[in-house]
Amino acid sequence: MGRTIAEKILLAHTQDRDFRPGDVIKVGVDVALANDITAPLAIKAFDASGAASLADASKVVFVLDHFTPNKDIASANQCMFVRRFAQKHEMENFFDAGEVGVEHALLPEKGLVLPGDLIIGADSHTCTYGGLGAFATGVGSTDLAAAMITGEAWFRVPETMKFVFKGKLNPWVSAKDLILYLIGDIGVDGGLYKVLEIMGEAIDSMDLSGRLTISNMAIEAGAKAGIIAADHCTEDYVSPRAKRAYTLYASDEDAVYSDVREYDCADIEPQVAFPHLPENTKGISEVGDIRLDQVVIGSCTNGRIEDLRVAALILKGKKVKKGLRCLVLPATPQVYRDAEKEGLLSIFLEAGAIMGPPTCGPCLGGHMGVLADGEKALSTTNRNFIGRMGSTKSEVYLSSPAIAAASAITGRIVSPQEVL
Amino acid sequence: MIIKGSVFRFGDDIDTDAIIPARYLNTSDPRELSRHCMEDADPGFASKVGKGDIIVAGKNFGCGSSREHAPVAIKAGGVSCVIASSFARIFFRNSFNMGLPIFESAQAAQHIEAGDVVEVDPKAGIIRDITRDMEFTATAIPKFMQELIADGGLIEHIKKRGQI
Numbered sequence A: 001m002g003r004t005i006a007e008k009i010l011l012a013h014t015q016d017r018d019f020r021p022g023d024v025i026k027v028g029v030d031v032a033l034a035n036d037i038t039a040p041l042a043i044k045a046f047d048a049s050g051a052a053s054l055a056d057a058s059k060v061v062f063v064l065d066h067f068t069p070n071k072d073i074a075s076a077n078q079c080m081f082v083r084r085f086a087q088k089h090e091m092e093n094f095f096d097a098g099e100v101g102v103e104h105a106l107l108p109e110k111g112l113v114l115p116g117d118l119i120i121g122a123d124s125h126t127c128t129y130g131g132l133g134a135f136a137t138g139v140g141s142t143d144l145a146a147a148m149i150t151g152e153a154w155f156r157v158p159e160t161m162k163f164v165f166k167g168k169l170n171p172w173v174s175a176k177d178l179i180l181y182l183i184g185d186i187g188v189d190g191g192l193y194k195v196l197e198i199m200g201e202a203i204d205s206m207d208l209s210g211r212l213t214i215s216n217m218a219i220e221a222g223a224k225a226g227i228i229a230a231d232h233c234t235e236d237y238v239s240p241r242a243k244r245a246y247t248l249y250a251s252d253e254d255a256v257y258s259d260v261r262e263y264d265c266a267d268i269e270p271q272v273a274f275p276h277l278p279e280n281t282k283g284i285s286e287v288g289d290i291r292l293d294q295v296v297i298g299s300c301t302n303g304r305i306e307d308l309r310v311a312a313l314i315l316k317g318k319k320v321k322k323g324l325r326c327l328v329l330p331a332t333p334q335v336y337r338d339a340e341k342e343g344l345l346s347i348f349l350e351a352g353a354i355m356g357p358p359t360c361g362p363c364l365g366g367h368m369g370v371l372a373d374g375e376k377a378l379s380t381t382n383r384n385f386i387g388r389m390g391s392t393k394s395e396v397y398l399s400s401p402a403i404a405a406a407s408a409i410t411g412r413i414v415s416p417q418e419v420l
Numbered sequence B: 001m002i003i004k005g006s007v008f009r010f011g012d013d014i015d016t017d018a019i020i021p022a023r024y025l026n027t028s029d030p031r032e033l034s035r036h037c038m039e040d041a042d043p044g045f046a047s048k049v050g051k052g053d054i055i056v057a058g059k060n061f062g063c064g065s066s067r068e069h070a071p072v073a074i075k076a077g078g079v080s081c082v083i084a085s086s087f088a089r090i091f092f093r094n095s096f097n098m099g100l101p102i103f104e105s106a107q108a109a110q111h112i113e114a115g116d117v118v119e120v121d122p123k124a125g126i127i128r129d130i131t132r133d134m135e136f137t138a139t140a141i142p143k144f145m146q147e148l149i150a151d152g153g154l155i156e157h158i159k160k161r162g163q164i
């Protein structure tokens, strides 16, 4: 019987043989990640266990990206707690100060996560690395502590669902629109406990940035992982960055899937997810008149240089609607530097946007762009739960950078076609 | 040990931002977190909930972020267990790892109402609604996870196996 990519990666990381979906197995992990919110709990569990050292310090990555630059004294203390641990254990992959980027944009860029890896992270969007052909999934802080101590994690072997995007993308349709469309189809628990394997002509011709966007939101369908097979485009991206060996896996012809869905890209227009769930999607033509107070362009979903280029293309020579707050946060320091070199920063500033540092900040209502009662925001992030970006009486809409940039100009949710 | 308590009801897709909003994640202190437990779904919850009370919810409970602060806040608030028709996977594993009892039963989630007195036999997986005189069976827990519960969570489990 054939195997899926997910099953092949699990097999390569476990002593268990002959496992089936539903079985619990122990796996060795290649990377264990945490951030300034989840690392403190993991460190407390690590210290309380009596463990003296990390199983392999080179495999542990901490990124202080959520409440940084620190928003208050309590978050500063949390960061200090993590910083001390990282120093004590001589962690080489500790990202602090000017090296901080949003974790899921930062790790691929640094070559720390590679095709064929088994990656766990105490952050639900760890599934982003599925876009590189890795098995990557979010866990809790105790799981992370256990992996820091033993180098291992436990998993219930998931079934895989297959999604095929056929044909070519319509104008202004991007990776974000495809994944929103998929979530709109199967719902926020449509992929519960499962792996989504995503493929098709539209994915084959997509750059790596777009593939990371798609895998990033697999968790928004409840999935354990969202995997895209690594190909020559993946290799082009990882080979100059990788400092260790990696493996490209493909699913067998006769691999078993629990479900197969095909979408014709000709049917897909730019998507907007309405409050308060990512599954509440509508095509841009059905959105109606939604007036905005804020637009956020950034995050681990859409804060890479490719995203900023699209936004800049639309904002060039235009002005953000008076009174609307348009926040642009490049996801990593490298993205920031590239945006500066390419002249994108001056386009954003000329347009009246506000440039923020590489941080999660507004994405989780942390700081730098918290919403007031009754306000509406359009964001290129991945979640629009009640209160996600501030007041429980505010509303968050999700879209691609193109829609977000166009909407910042008009002050209501529109297609780029309306402003170009 | 039999769990017994009165029920607080919630709907489908209760996400971790509702269980413990991100604005309170500048601490990992269980007592502090418990003060804001369920705040964005039911603002008065933390002051109303009593020791041993039970949360009953619909599908996909705990969806969203991986924050273990969510089961930590629930447990520290005195909640004895959570019953739902399904759980989001990270919340599911976090609960086992840190020792919050959870039970999956679509039937129980459908019939149990707010304020009912409910009794759970964790070993047998039997849920009894005493108020309504109804009985439900929870989905069986995989063997490995039963071991986790018996050992007192994941860290104790690896300790017992001599991995520390």
Ligand code: SF4
Binding pocket: A066, A102, A103, A104, A123, A125, A299, A300, A301, A359, A360, A363, A364, A381, A382
């Ligand atoms: S940008 Fe948002 S979704 Fe991504 S890691 Fe940060 S808080 Fe999480």
